[in-house]
Amino acid sequence: MKKMVRNIINTLLSLVIVFSALFGTSITARAEETKQFIPFRSDYVNYLSKYSYSKSDVTQYVWLKLFKEELNWTPGMPWYHPQFASWSNRYYSNYVSSNGTTESSQNKQVTYNPEFDTFLYQTVINNPEFVVNWINENPAVFTQYTKTIKDHPVFAKSVVDLTAEGKYLGGGFNSPTNVFLMGINSTSDDKLNAKWSATCTTASTHDIDVLRIYGNQYSKLNPPQKDWVRTYMKWMVNDYVDHGAAAVAARNNSVELYNLIAASYEGFVSAKAQEFFNYAIGNNDVHVGDIIVNGAEGYNVSNQLWTGDEDVAQNNNDMYLIFMVSDADCDYKSATDLGDNDYDWLAYNICFGGGYWARLRTLVSGNGTTYEQMQDWLMRYYLKHPNASGGWSINNAVARAGQTHNIYHDGNINVSACNSKAGVRPGGHVDASFWCSGHCDEASTVFNKPVGVGRINLSSGYPGGAGGGQGSTYRWRIYDSKTGRVISESGWTENSSIVLSSRDTWSSTIVVDCGVKIYHGHGNQRTSYSEHVGSGECYGTSNNGRHNSFDVNGTYADVKRCIRYGHSFAVSDYNWNADHTSCTCVMRCVNCGTAHNIIDDSITSTSYADRIEYTADFAHTNAAPKTDTVLKGSGEITFTGADLSGSASGVGKGSCSLPASKITKGPKGVTISANATKTSYTILNRYGEIIDSGIFSSNAIDTQTKFIDLSYYYDNQLEGLYVIINMEAEKPTYNSKDVYVGQVPGDYRVNYIKFHY
Numbered sequence: 001m002k003k004m005v006r007n008i009i010n011t012l013l014s015l016v017i018v019f020s021a022l023f024g025t026s027i028t029a030r031a032e033e034t035k036q037f038i039p040f041r042s043d044y045v046n047y048l049s050k051y052s053y054s055k056s057d058v059t060q061y062v063w064l065k066l067f068k069e070e071l072n073w074t075p076g077m078p079w080y081h082p083q084f085a086s087w088s089n090r091y092y093s094n095y096v097s098s099n100g101t102t103e104s105s106q107n108k109q110v111t112y113n114p115e116f117d118t119f120l121y122q123t124v125i126n127n128p129e130f131v132v133n134w135i136n137e138n139p140a141v142f143t144q145y146t147k148t149i150k151d152h153p154v155f156a157k158s159v160v161d162l163t164a165e166g167k168y169l170g171g172g173f174n175s176p177t178n179v180f181l182m183g184i185n186s187t188s189d190d191k192l193n194a195k196w197s198a199t200c201t202t203a204s205t206h207d208i209d210v211l212r213i214y215g216n217q218y219s220k221l222n223p224p225q226k227d228w229v230r231t232y233m234k235w236m237v238n239d240y241v242d243h244g245a246a247a248v249a250a251r252n253n254s255v256e257l258y259n260l261i262a263a264s265y266e267g268f269v270s271a272k273a274q275e276f277f278n279y280a281i282g283n284n285d286v287h288v289g290d291i292i293v294n295g296a297e298g299y300n301v302s303n304q305l306w307t308g309d310e311d312v313a314q315n316n317n318d319m320y321l322i323f324m325v326s327d328a329d330c331d332y333k334s335a336t337d338l339g340d341n342d343y344d345w346l347a348y349n350i351c352f353g354g355g356y357w358a359r360l361r362t363l364v365s366g367n368g369t370t371y372e373q374m375q376d377w378l379m380r381y382y383l384k385h386p387n388a389s390g391g392w393s394i395n396n397a398v399a400r401a402g403q404t405h406n407i408y409h410d411g412n413i414n415v416s417a418c419n420s421k422a423g424v425r426p427g428g429h430v431d432a433s434f435w436c437s438g439h440c441d442e443a444s445t446v447f448n449k450p451v452g453v454g455r456i457n458l459s460s461g462y463p464g465g466a467g468g469g470q471g472s473t474y475r476w477r478i479y480d481s482k483t484g485r486v487i488s489e490s491g492w493t494e495n496s497s498i499v500l501s502s503r504d505t506w507s508s509t510i511v512v513d514c515g516v517k518i519y520h521g522h523g524n525q526r527t528s529y530s531e532h533v534g535s536g537e538c539y540g541t542s543n544n545g546r547h548n549s550f551d552v553n554g555t556y557a558d559v560k561r562c563i564r565y566g567h568s569f570a571v572s573d574y575n576w577n578a579d580h581t582s583c584t585c586v587m588r589c590v591n592c593g594t595a596h597n598i599i600d601d602s603i604t605s606t607s608y609a610d611r612i613e614y615t616a617d618f619a620h621t622n623a624a625p626k627t628d629t630v631l632k633g634s635g636e637i638t639f640t641g642a643d644l645s646g647s648a649s650g651v652g653k654g655s656c657s658l659p660a661s662k663i664t665k666g667p668k669g670v671t672i673s674a675n676a677t678k679t680s681y682t683i684l685n686r687y688g689e690i691i692d693s694g695i696f697s698s699n700a701i702d703t704q705t706k707f708i709d710l711s712y713y714y715d716n717q718l719e720g721l722y723v724i725i726n727m728e729a730e731k732p733t734y735n736s737k738d739v740y741v742g743q744v745p746g747d748y749r750v751n752y753i754k755f756h757y
Contacts, residue, residue, distance in 0.1 A: 027604040038062075041069070041079065041091040045105035045116075050682075050724075052119035053690055055124050060130050063123060064137045070111045071141065098688055100659035100722025111141065117154035118688040124158035129192045132150035135206055136195045139689050146209040149216045154687065157220075159213045173207075173229030174200050181207040197544035200290065201235065203248045204475070208257070215256030218263065219287065219313070228245060229260060232647035237266040255285065263290040265298030269359070279364040281370060282317055289315035292360065299356035304333040306345050307620065319364070320596050322346050323373035325569065325587070325621055342620055347377050366483075368503045375506040379559070393508060397452025401559035404457075407450065408552040413441045413518065443550040444515030449478075453554035454505035458496040460516045461549040472496075476514035480507065490519065516550045567594060572624045576614070579719060580605070583616035585623045599621055607715050610757065612666045632666045632757030639753045644725075651729070652745030658723040658753050660686070666757065667718065668711045673751035675703055676727040683708065686720025701729050701746045705735070725750055 038058060039047040044066050051059050069079045070087045084090035092106035098118035105292050110116050123130055134142050149156050163169055170177025171186050175187040183196035183206070198205045210703050213228055214221060221229070240247040240261060249257035261267045263286050264664040270276075280286040293313045296302045305312050315321055324345045331339035335385040338345060349357045350364055351374060364370045382394040396458035449456070460472040478500075479485060487510065488498050504510050572588040572595065582601035588594070600616040610632050617625045639658055641648035646656035684690055691713065696706045710718060731746035 043093050044091065045108075045110060046093040046095040048110075048116070048119050048123075049097070052688060053122040055126050059123055060127055060133055063120070063130075064134060067111050067141045069108055069139045094655075096646070096655070096657045096722075096724050098684075098686075099661065100645065100657045100684075100724070102655070102657055112144065112148070114152055114154070117152050117158075118686070121154050121158040122688040124155075127159050128162060128167065131159065131168070132192045132194050135183075135335075136193070139196065139206070142206070143204075143209050146212040147254070149213050153216070156213045156217050156685075159210065160217050160220055160225070163210070163225060164222045166228070169224065169228045172228045173235060175231075178207060180210045181205050201232070203253075207232075208248065209636070210253055211260065212256040215254070215258075215260045218260065218290070220264065230264070232295055233261060233264040233266040235263065237261045237270050237272070241271050259286050259741040262286045263294055265294045267291075267297065268295040268363075273359075275364055278367050280317065281319070281367055284317050287313055287316045288319060289313040293661065295360060295555045296356060299359075301356050303335075304349065304353075306332075306338065307343075311619065312346070314602070315598065319370050319373055321598065322350070323370070323377040323619065324567065324596065325598075326377065328377050329384055342622075347374075348381075350374065351378060351381070367710075368501075372502050372506065379506075393451040397506075398557055398559050400452065400556040402556060404553050404555040406551060407453070407456075407554045408445050408447060409549065410443050410445070410551075411549040413443045413548040413550060440519040441548045442515065443548075444513070445550070445552065446511065446513045447552075448481075449510040449512050450554060450556075451506060451508050452556045452559075454500050454502075454557040455555040456498045456500070456512060456514075457553045457555070458491055458514060458516065459551045459553065461551070462516050470652065472516055472518045474514065474516050476512065476646045476673045478504075478512050480504070480509050481511045501692075502557075512552070514552065514640075518548045567591070569622060571623055574616075574628075576628050580614040580628065580630070583614075583626055583628070585616070585618055585621075585626065586722055587621075587623060608667055609668075612715055630665050632664060632668075636754055636756045637664060641750055644750060649747070649749035651747055652750055653726075653728045655724065656750060657725065660722040663721050663755060664757070665718070665721075666715050667721070667755045669707060669709050669756040670723070671705060671707045671752075671754040671756070672723075672725065673703060673705045673754075674725065674727055674749065675751060676729045676748040677701055677746070678728045679706075680726045681706065681708075682724045683710075684722055684724070685717060689717075691717065691721065701731055701748070703751065723753060725753075 030579065039062065044062050047062055048066075049058065058177060069077070073080055073087050075082070075522055078092075079087065081090055086107065086109065088105055088109055089107055092104060092108075092457065094102055094104055097103050097115065105150070108115075110609070115582075131142075139143075145152055145155060168179040168188070168190055170179060170186065172178060174181070176182060177186060179186045179188050179191045179194060180186075181201060182191075183190070183194040183198060185197045185199065186194065196206070201207055211221055214225060218226075236257065240249050240258075244250065245252055249261045251258045256574055258279075258353065262279050267273060267276045268291060276286075276304045277288070277291060280288040280291055289312050292315070293302070293305065296305055297309075302309060326344045326347050327340070328341040328347070329340070330344045332345045333339065350361050353361070361374075364374050379394045379398060382388055383398060384484075386395055456476075456478075458474045458476070474496050475492050476488065476490055477486065478488045478498065487500065487504050488713040500510075505586065534717065548648060567589040568591050569587040570590050571585060573586040575584045575586070577583070581597055581603060585598045585600070587596055587598060598618055598621050600618050602617075602619075604615050606613045606615075612630045612632065613627055614630070615627045639662060641656075643662055644656040644658055647654035648656040670683065672679070676698075677700065678695065680693070680695045682690060682693040692708050694706065694708075696704050698704055727748040727750070729746035729748035730743040732740055733742060733744045735741050
C-alpha cells in the first residue's frame with residue numbers, strides 16, 4: 001500500500017513538472033505546454049531538496065545544469081555576472097536540509113558538497129539512467145566525486161544500491177557488456193543513451209571510477225558486485241607490481257583502488273603480498289579478515305574457515321581476536337564443535353597448517369605486530385601442550401625468563417698470528433695515538449640464537465700476571481637466516497652488549513656470528529714517538545699453559561604472568577555508537593592492564609510498544625552480550641512552533657520543518673495539526689527516502705489534523721526521520737458593499753506535530 005501511495009504521488013508530481021529530452025551531448029528542457037516549467041536558477045537548490053526523489057528528467061536536468069554552472073563561473077558564460085564572486089552568491093534560496101533544518105544556499109556550493117549527497121542519492125536510485133546521463137554530460141565531475149569518494153559515503157551507497165543486482169556491470173574487465181567501460185560500444189541492453197566510448201580499461205575509463213566507489217564500500221557489496229571487482233584484480237595487481245607509484249592502483253593515485261588490491265587473492269599471492277598485509281594491520285580501510293577470506297577462496301579452501309567467510313571477514317584491522325583473545329587451549333574438535341568458541345582453530349591453522357595456511361603464516365611472520373602476537377599464542381600453546389613438536393624452545397624460554405645463561409664458551413684460546421696492535425692502551429682502551437708492539441689471541445663462533453634471548457653479552461678472560469697492556473675488542477653480525485635481514489652489525493669495538501627487538505627475541509631463525517681479539521702488549525710502548533718502557537711480558541701463550549677464554553651469555557626476556565598463562569580479560573566498558581549500528585567492548589586484563597577493543601557491528605534489535613532493545617553478542621570472545629534500551633517516550637511527544645525550523649506561522653504561504661535531532665527513535669505514528677486552507681507534509685529518513693507524504697485541505701482557514709501510521713515500518717527505515725510542512729492560507733475579501741471580490745492571503749500556522757510511541 002505504501003509503495004502504491006508513493007507511486008501515485010510521483011505521478012501527480014510529474015504532471016506539474018516538465019519532462020526534458022536528453023539528446024546529443026547536452027541536456028535541454030522542452031516545454032510541452034505553456035503551464036509546464038523549469039525552475040529558475042535561484043530555486044535550483046530548493047527544487048532539488050523537494051524533488052530529488054522524483055523519477056524526473058527535470059530533476060536530472062537541474063543537477064547537471066547546477067554542476068556545469070557552478071564550476072564554470074567565468075566571463076562569457078550566460079549565467080555569469082562580475083558583481084558576484086560565485087554562482088551561489090548570485091543564485092540562492094532557502095531549502096530544507098537533509099537533517100530537517102531550514103537553511104539558505106547563499107555562498108554554499110552544491111557540487112562536491114557532502115551536505116547534498118542525500119539528495120543526490122535519491123536521484124541516482126530513483127533514476128537509473130541518471131548515472132549514464134551524468135557521465136555523458138559532466139564526466140569530469142563524476143570522476144572527481146569518485147576520486148574523493150571517502151568524503152561522499154552516501155553518494156557511494158547510491159551507486160552500490162543502483163548496481164546491487166549487477167546493473168551496468170556486465171562481465172567486468174574489458175567485457176563488451178560492461179557499460180561503465182564501453183559506453184556506446186557496449187552490447188548490454190542497459191546501456192541506454194550512453195555517448196562515451198572505450199575499448200579497454202585505462203586509468204581514465206569510468207569502470208575505474210566505479211571501482212573507486214566499490215573500494216570505499218567493499219564490505220557492503222553484493223556477490224555480483226564482488227565478482228565484478230575480482231575481474232580487475234589480476235590486471236591492477238600486476239600493474240602495481242610492475243609500475244609501483246605510477247600504477248593505476250597506487251596509493252598516491254587512489255587509496256580506494258589500493259584497498260581493493262590489498263585485500264585481493266591476487267595481492268595475497270603477489271610479490272607485494274607482505275606490503276599489502278602490513279598495510280591492513282592497523283588500517284580500518286582494509287579488513288585483514290578480507291585478506292584471509294579472499295586468500296582461502298583463491299586456494300579453494302574456504303571450507304577450512306570453520307566459522308564461515310562472513311565471520312572471519314569481520315576481523316577488521318588487526319589479528320588481536322585471533323591470537324591474543326584466544327586462550328591457546330585448542331579444545332575444538334571439528335568444524336561443528338569449536339569448544340569454548342574462540343579463534344583457537346584459526347590461530348592453530350595459521351601456526352601449523354600447510355598450503356594456504358603456510359602462505360598466510362609467512363605474511364604473519366613478516367609483520368612485527370602479528371609475529372609477536374603469534375609467538376605469544378605459541379608460548380601459551382606449548383605450555384599447555386609440552387609434548388607438541390617444537391615446543392621445547394618456547395618452554396625453555398619461559399622457564400629461563402629473566403635469567404642469564406651461557407650460550408657459548410671457549411676456554412682454550414692460544415696465540416694467533418696477530419703480532420702487533422696500534423691504538424690499544426694498557427687495559428684495552430682504544431686510542432689511535434697509542435702504539436704497542438705485541439700479539440693478540442683471537443676466537444670466533446657462529447650459532448643459532450635460542451628463542452627468547454633478548455640481550456647478548458660478549459666477554460673474554462685471561463690469567464693474571466705482572467705487567468699491563470691487556471685488552472679486548474669484539475665484532476659481530478646478527479641476521480635472520482630466513483630472510484637475510486641484518487639485525488645488528490659491528491666491526492671491532494670495545495662494546496660487548498647487544499639488545500634485540502621483541503620481534504627478534506622470539507624468532508627461531510636468528511643467527512649470531514661473533515668474535516673477540518685479546519691483546520697483549522710487550523716490549524716498548526710509544527705515544528707520539530715518546531717511548532715508555534716496561535709494559536710487561538706476553539700472556540696467554542701455549543708455552544706457559546695460560547690460556548684465554550671467550551664467552552657469550554644470553555639474557556632471556558622476562559616473561560610476565562600473562563604470557564605464561566594467558567591474559568585474564570574482563571569487560572571494562574561498553575560504548576554504543578550514536579545510531580546503535582555498532583557497539584565497542586573494552587576488554588582489560590586484570591593482571592597486567594593490557595586493553596583492547598572488540599567491535600560488534602552485527603546488531604540485532606527488538607521493538608516493543610515503549611522501547612527498542614539493541615543487542616551486541618560479541619561472538620567468539622568471552623565478552624558477555626550487551627543490550628541497550630532506547631525508550632520511545634511516555635506515549636507521545638508534542639512539538640510546537642518553537643521547536644520547528646523555518647516559518648511555522650505567517651501570512652499567505654510558508655514552509656517549516658521538524659529536524660531529525662528532535663525526534664526520538666521508533667515512532668509508531670505521527671499527528672500533524674495546522675491552521676491553513678492547504679497543508680502538505682513529507683516525512684523522510686536519513687537517506688532522503690520519503691516515508692510518507694500527502695495533502696489535506698479545507699475551503700476555509702480552520703484547524704486540520706492528519707494522522708500518519710508508521711507502525712508497519714522497520715526501525716532502521718525510520719532512522720533519522722524529519723518532517724517538512726508547507727502551508728497555504730487564503731480567505732475571502734469583500735468590498736464596502738459587502739460583496740465578495742476574491743481571495744487574499746490569510747494567516748497560517750502549525751499547531752503541533754505529535755509523535756506517538
